[in-house]
Amino acid sequence: MSNIVGYACIVIGLVFxxxxxxxxxxxxxxxxxxxxxxxxxxxxxxxxxxxxxxIKGFTGAGTKAFLCSIFLILTAPVAAHALARGAHISGVKLWGSSVCDKYHQDKEHKQK
Amino acid sequence: MNRKKTNYVSWFLGAALLCGVLWVVTRYSLPSLLEWQSPFLSRCFFVLMVCFGLCLIRLLRGPTPADRAVAVDTLGILIVGFCAILSIPTGRDWYLDIAIAWALQSFIGALALAKYLEGRGFDE
Amino acid sequence: MKNKIVLFLVGYVVWILLSWPLDRAHAYVGVVVVGLVAFLTGDLFTRRPHHFLHVTRYLWFGCYVPLFLWECLKANIDVALRVLSPHLPINPGIVKVKTTLKSDTALTFLANSITLTPGTLCVDIDQKEGVLYIHWIDVRSSEVEKATQLIVERFEKPLKKIFE
Incomplete structure (x- = not known):
C-alpha cells in the first residue's frame, strides 16, 4: 500500500x-x-x-529524505529571491509587454 | 491573427516533439548501466533525464547570464530528486546523504551566483 | 545563554533525524558536536529565545502549515496551466506592497510564502519602510493597497501571531 502511495507521489513529482x-x-x-x-x-x-x-518507511533513509524536503522548501525561495534581486541589479529588463516596474521607479527616485 | 496562428503551430510542434520523446523514453525501458529490478523506476530516471535536457537547452541558449544562473539552480534542485530516485532500486541509502549535501551546495552556489550578478551592475 | 540552549535542542533533533536508528554512540557524539556548534554560533540563531516557550505560537504554526501547503499546491497547478496553454496568458510586472511585520524571521517567512504562492515572487525587501517588491505573473492591480490586500493579507495574521 505505502509503495503504491510512494510511486504515485513520485509520478506527480515528475510531472511537475x-x-x-x-x-x-x-x-x-x-x-x-x-x-x-x-x-x-x-x-x-x-x-x-x-x-x-x-517507500522506505520511517528508517534512516526515510528521515533523511524528509529532512531534505524541508530543507528544500526553506531554501529554494531564498535562492530564487537572491537570483531575482541579482538579475534586477545587473540590469536585466522585464519582458517588453510587462505592466509596471515599481522597483525600477523607486530605485531611480532614490538616486535623484 | 497571423501571429496567433504561428503561435499555435509552434506550440503544437513543441508539444508533439516533447510527447514523442516522452513516449520513446517510457515505452521502451532503455538498457541502463545499473541492472535494475524495477522497470518503473528506470523509466522515471529517463523522464528526469528529459528534464535535464530541457534545462541544458536553456543553459546553452540563455540570452543573459541571469538565465544561465536560473538554469543551473534548477539543475541543482533536479539532481536532488535524481539522487532520491536512485536510492530506491539500488537500496543504497547513502544516495540520500548525497542529496542533502547537494541541496546545501546548490543553495550556496545559487547565492554565490546571485552575488556575482549583483557585482556586474556596479559600473558607476 | 538561552539562545544557545535553544539552538542545542533544535540541532539535536536534526542530528537524531540524520542518524536515525539511534544508538548510544551516535547520541554521545551528537551531544559533543551539537554542543560545540551551539557554543560557537548560538548568538546568530535567534535574538529572542523566550519566544520558543510560548505554546500558542506552535499552535498558530500548526494552523499556518496547511494553509501554506494548500496555497503551494494551487500555485503549482496555476503555473502549470499557464505554461501549458498555447496563448501563454501572462501579464507580468513588479508591484510594491506594504507589510506591518517587523522582525527578520517573520519577513523571511513572509517572503518565502509569497514566493511559493500563486503567481508571485519576492524580488526585494526594504525592512525600514516595511515594503516588499513583488514580481507578479498576472498583475491584477498595480496600486499599493489593492496589491497588498490581494497578496499579503492571507499570511500576515498567522505570521504575526507566530513570530512577532
Missing amino acids: DIFGCIGLIRLPDVYNRLQATTKCVTLGTCSILIGTLC
Whole structure:
C-alpha cells in the first residue's frame, strides 16, 4: 500500500518537474522563468522525496529524505529571491509587454 | 491573427516533439548501466533525464547570464530528486546523504551566483 | 545563554533525524558536536529565545502549515496551466506592497510564502519602510493597497501571531 502511495507521489513529482522545465523554455524573461522553476521544480522534487519516504518507511533513509524536503522548501525561495534581486541589479529588463516596474521607479527616485 | 496562428503551430510542434520523446523514453525501458529490478523506476530516471535536457537547452541558449544562473539552480534542485530516485532500486541509502549535501551546495552556489550578478551592475 | 540552549535542542533533533536508528554512540557524539556548534554560533540563531516557550505560537504554526501547503499546491497547478496553454496568458510586472511585520524571521517567512504562492515572487525587501517588491505573473492591480490586500493579507495574521 505505502509503495503504491510512494510511486504515485513520485509520478506527480515528475510531472511537475517536467512542467517546470517546459516553463523554463517557454516563458519570455528571467523573472517569469524563475517563477515557474521555483514553484514547480521545488514542489516536484519535494514530492519525489516524500515518495521516497513512503517507500522506505520511517528508517534512516526515510528521515533523511524528509529532512531534505524541508530543507528544500526553506531554501529554494531564498535562492530564487537572491537570483531575482541579482538579475534586477545587473540590469536585466522585464519582458517588453510587462505592466509596471515599481522597483525600477523607486530605485531611480532614490538616486535623484 | 497571423501571429496567433504561428503561435499555435509552434506550440503544437513543441508539444508533439516533447510527447514523442516522452513516449520513446517510457515505452521502451532503455538498457541502463545499473541492472535494475524495477522497470518503473528506470523509466522515471529517463523522464528526469528529459528534464535535464530541457534545462541544458536553456543553459546553452540563455540570452543573459541571469538565465544561465536560473538554469543551473534548477539543475541543482533536479539532481536532488535524481539522487532520491536512485536510492530506491539500488537500496543504497547513502544516495540520500548525497542529496542533502547537494541541496546545501546548490543553495550556496545559487547565492554565490546571485552575488556575482549583483557585482556586474556596479559600473558607476 | 538561552539562545544557545535553544539552538542545542533544535540541532539535536536534526542530528537524531540524520542518524536515525539511534544508538548510544551516535547520541554521545551528537551531544559533543551539537554542543560545540551551539557554543560557537548560538548568538546568530535567534535574538529572542523566550519566544520558543510560548505554546500558542506552535499552535498558530500548526494552523499556518496547511494553509501554506494548500496555497503551494494551487500555485503549482496555476503555473502549470499557464505554461501549458498555447496563448501563454501572462501579464507580468513588479508591484510594491506594504507589510506591518517587523522582525527578520517573520519577513523571511513572509517572503518565502509569497514566493511559493500563486503567481508571485519576492524580488526585494526594504525592512525600514516595511515594503516588499513583488514580481507578479498576472498583475491584477498595480496600486499599493489593492496589491497588498490581494497578496499579503492571507499570511500576515498567522505570521504575526507566530513570530512577532
